[in-house]
Amino acid sequence: MPDLTPSSRAERRRSTERRILDAARGLFAERGYERTTIRAVATSAGVDPALVMQYFGNKQELFRRSVHTPLDRSADGLETPADLLLATLGVKLAGLPETSLAMLRSMLTHPEAAEAVRAGLNTQIDEIAEAVAGEDARLRAALTVMLMVGVTIGHQLLDIEALRDASPERIAAVLRPAVQALIEP
Known part of the structure; x- marks a missing residue:
């Protein structure tokens, strides 16, 4: 061996x-x-x-590091930031990773968890803002991240029927123009 x-x-x-x-x-x-x-x-x-x-x-830093999922800019076939974000969303909708589940369970009920999540989301926003050109890049990145968080919560925790009944691919296809408008002006 x-x-x-x-x-x-x-x-x-x-x-x-x-x-x-x-x-x-x-x-x-x-x-x-x-x-x-x-x-x-x-x-x-x-x-x-x-x-x-x-x-x-x-504990707060441990939580922040455990829920952070960095963007994989090297993923094959993902030519634009929008493609990358929608692929990430598809992964979350197909089966919520433990990191996202931990984040969603804790962020609204505990101040330390909220701060850790806020720090993690700000890191993701900063990563996306680096890839976004033009005016208000950080604001557009923040709106995009929060759109993804909202869809994930609606699909995974609130079990919104329209989201539950649609495939991750269909959700990504419908969201694509909105995400592209936000991050690819």
């Missing part, structure tokens, strides 16, 4: 960080922000709670 143990210190650190983030995503999704503890995340990841604090500093 090949040895799959990370060989360098940097690889071991990345591996440990991934384990902690995976454990945090699962617990935040299952329990929400308030009922998830650093100790529970550490236990789930198989590490000491002090190590979680060393890597992330506090």
Whole structure:
């Protein structure tokens, strides 16, 4: 059997960080922000709670990092920022990732979670704004992100019939002109 143990210190650190983030995503999704503890995340990841604090500093930063999903600008066939955003939305509508579920469960009920989500959304807005040309790039990026959040909430949590009955591909097709108008003036 090949040895799959990370060989360098940097690889071991990345591996440990991934384990902690995976454990945090699962617990935040299952329990929400308030009922998830650093100790529970550490236990789930198989590490000491002090190590979680060393890597992330506090629960709020751990939550922020666990719910953040960076845009994959290298994805094949995604030529424009609108294509990328709509593909991301399609993934969320096909099956809500734990990160989004944790965010949606916690952001409206706990101030620390709301701040962490706000920071994560601002990071996404900044990433999109970098790809958006023209006046009001950050405002248009923010409106686009909030459109995606609203559709995701309506589909996944509120079970809006019109959204539930449409395929992710159909929703993306209908949204495409609106997203393009916002970010590709």
